[in-house]
Amino acid sequence: MQLTPEQQARFEDEGYLFFPGLFTADETRTLAQAVPELYARREAYNVREKGRDAVRTNFAAHLYSEPFAKLARHPRMIEPVQSLLGEQLYMHQFKINGKMAFEGDVWQWHQDYGTWLNDDMMPTERAMNIAIFLDDVTEYNGPLMFIPGSHKKGVVAASHDLSTTSYPLWTVDNELIRQLVARAGGAHGGIASPKGPAGSMILFHSCLVHASGSNLSPFNRVAVYLSLCAVSNHIRRHKRPEYIAHRDFTPITCLPDDCLLKHYAVDLPWKNGLPASALQTSLEEMA
């Protein structure tokens, strides 16, 4: 899937693109059906909400679940990012965020590249997020919020929040958020919140400042995030375990566009459980 010049210009300007209903209901169902069994597993790769059983984030399903292994090679997800970055990509992180009904907690204001730089020593911002909704996303179930154009600021000041939620994040303080939102248009366009049916896709810049509120509605808001990095920009430090920040920098090769609905052989290296190496960490800088 190629981006039009208008889409490329909008991405440069706003830092994200929204594709409502890009995947069909049949395609989305093959993914959504696999989630409850993955979330039920008692494995390190399921991070639960603070003090609760609900899964906040499942990591690395593309290495042990067939439908997600196919999604990780889907041309509608990989090709637009590849053309924007002008280089082959590897999977830096793969997550299925729950934001479950009544229990899904906030994601504080942050830039993803802030975490990838500070924790993983990713050299530059040449990486991108691309997300697909597995549930309808509405104003009620904790939609993502973006500050349009905030990616143009590069890396902004952040502090390491280890206490607000169950998942550590480099977060941006309220005063800076106030300024960024004011500069982006304040109450008139300073925050954008793409909402749409299951199967919608969002592509966003690794420096785009974003957040989401808690989900007090009775509707789940499951979404899959692929964090794709230009191969030459691979991480240089393995402070976080491999199931969170991957160490295999092999370029992704796409499957055909119908891959979610047909059988294609995919490699599932972690299908029999996490290897011990996936839990190891190191503060050493890699050569």
Ligand code: SIN
């Ligand atoms: C994220 O920022 O990584 C996740 C935000 C969300 O799922 O709402």
Ligand code: MN
């Ligand atoms: Mn994020």
